[in-house]
Amino acid sequence: MKLRDDEKAMLDGAQGPAVSKAMDLLVRYGEALGAECLIDTNNVAGTIGATTPFLRQYGDRNGGMDAVFSEFNLDSAEVVPIPRVKVFSSHLQQGIDPKHAARQGVSEDVVRIYERGQTYSSGLGVQPLNTCTPYQVGNVPVKGEHCAWMESSAVIYINSVLGARTNAEGRESTGAAMLTGKIPYWGLHIDDNRRGTHLIQLDIDVSSTADWGLLGYWMGEQVQDRIPVIEGLRHQPNLARLKHFGAAAASSGGVEMYHLVGVTPEARTREEAFGGREIESVMRFGEAERRWAYEQVNITARDAQVDFVLLGCPHYSLEQIWEVCQLLEGQRLSANTELWIFTAASIKQLADQAGYTRIIETAGGHLMTDTCSAIGRVIPKGTQVAAVDSAKQAHYLPAIMGIQTWFGTTADCVQAAVDGRWTGALK
Ligand code: F3S
Secondary structure (H helix, E strand, C coil): CCCCHHHHHHHCCCCCHHHHHHHHHHHHHHHHHCCCCEEECCEEEECCCCCHHHHHHCCHHHCHHHHHHHHHHCCCCCCCCCCCCCCEEEECCCCCCHHHCCCCCCCHHHHHHHHHHHHHHHHHCEECCCCCCHHHCCCCCCCCCECEECCHHHHHHHHHCCCCECCECCHHHHHHHHHHCEEECCHHHCHHHHCCCEEEEECCCCCCHHHHHHHHHHHHHHHCCCCEEEECCCCCCCHHHHHHHHHHHHHHCCCCCCEECCCCCCCCCHHHHHCCCCCCEEEEECHHHHHHHHHHHCCCCCCCECCEEEEEEEEECHHHHHHHHHHHCCCCCCCCCEEEEEECHHHHHHHHHHCHHHHHHHHCCEEEECCCHHHHCCCCCCCCEEEECCHHHHHHHHHHHCCEEEECCHHHHHHHHHHCECCCCCC
């Protein structure tokens, strides 16, 4: 890999041992990928830390959080002092919501470990956004901006909807990018690799958030990690619909980028989306494909009694919380059903101010932050059957938590929380 002078100096230790190890990691990683060089980045979304058993091991006498960063972000058994981050860096979702720890079944000592990690990463200069949707709360990269982001639903969103450039990075590469402002130049950083490969023509109207989730789920299964180009839209999708669409496609397949002709910034026309590349395959999405996706995301669901309704995967926007409040206001949840809604902490502050948190809590639900059930592995005790409005969560939750999961519209889910029973169906 060709390194510039500033990169060589970092590798040689001019900025201390942690930056040198970070640069060494990026060079090894880039060479394994066949990258010819590094690219500057001023926007990193990653995660610092490790799972709780490891975090417990690293008390202050064992190097503390510097040891955690060294081992888990820099792949270094040697503990090195970690300097402040060099570029704008955001922390992604965490494993718990400290304010709802007891309800999530999280013990006090785990909350203290979480707080120690939070203080540490904020001290390094990492913004504590603690969400899978940094683009909803102040980290909004612009078209063409080279980023180093983790979290599949966020990666596909910023590549496709915003036209920013990132590959799906990991804890190690994002940690190293925070300290160096560099990331290997390969994959979706390069123009040619962002062109469409498959054409998907819509035969039916796709308008609701649930329908966008179903389209994304079907599409991911079809194209896996390629770049689909979708045409034939009859309705302009909003942020929530594109968020659910991308999250679903990144779950059933490994899609990191798509083009919506006439909507996304690198696809003003079909020709621009493909950029001269030959179309590998043409597919159509109609009623049969929509039904197939619906059956797939409901494949684990059998029992109508619902113990747990989870909303907010990916983390809900303020608009989505408002929509739920309109469905929920004046109602009371079933005594046997919990409703947890996940969002970013800064959105919850707005929801508090707007009175939405009060509406949710008055009904018997809870607005939680920083984590979600799949990532935190937290569900109400005794849950056998859940209901969600996210194809991504329907894909992961049954496998991770061993429970049945219904998928439907947000209205279906709110109704299930009120009735304690699933009555949703594909309409
Ligand atoms: Fe976010 Fe959890 Fe879904 S981190 S994308 S809410 S699985």
